[in-house]
Amino acid sequence: MNDRQLTIRETDWGFHLIVKKDTSTNNSNLLDRIILITELCKEKEKNKILYETASTTRKITMTKIFRAAQLLEELKGWHIKIAVLAPHLHDHENTPFMETTAINRAINLKYFETKKKALEWLKVKE
Numbered sequence: 001m002n003d004r005q006l007t008i009r010e011t012d013w014g015f016h017l018i019v020k021k022d023t024s025t026n027n028s029n030l031l032d033r034i035i036l037i038t039e040l041c042k043e044k045e046k047n048k049i050l051y052e053t054a055s056t057t058r059k060i061t062m063t064k065i066f067r068a069a070q071l072l073e074e075l076k077g078w079h080i081k082i083a084v085l086a087p088h089l090h091d092h093e094n095t096p097f098m099e100t101t102a103i104n105r106a107i108n109l110k111y112f113e114t115k116k117k118a119l120e121w122l123k124v125k126e
Helices: 027-044 062-073 095-103 115-122
Strands: 006-010 014-019 024-026 048-052 057-059 081-085 108-112
Touching: 006 027, 014 027, 027 048, 048 115, 081 115, 095 108, 108 115
Parallel strands: 014 048, 024 057, 048 081, 081 108
Antiparallel strands: 006 014
8 A cells, every 4th residue: 555645653562653734534545544554463463553643634434434443353352452643533523433333343442632641541652
């Protein structure tokens, strides 16, 4: 996948994915990003992800949210944790739905307003 809107940094605890400013997470790139994340986690045997999307827009249908959760569900038993750093989406109307959909599929996903809180939840140090 060649996603020029995404920077990936491997850390000692997992992966830090940074979506470039003023871009969009949408139906066409969401599933590619989920596949990339799952492949990286499996290959490197890491299970913590900080997905930083501080000024992007989210244009995702409910169908794609379910499909993304199904792809992440393939990591069951991996105990994956995904902290989404998105202050502008923290209180968005779809955020609780996305968190619940993930949790129902044994994926620990949570949205955060600050990087400090996200890293604390992941139980890692920067």
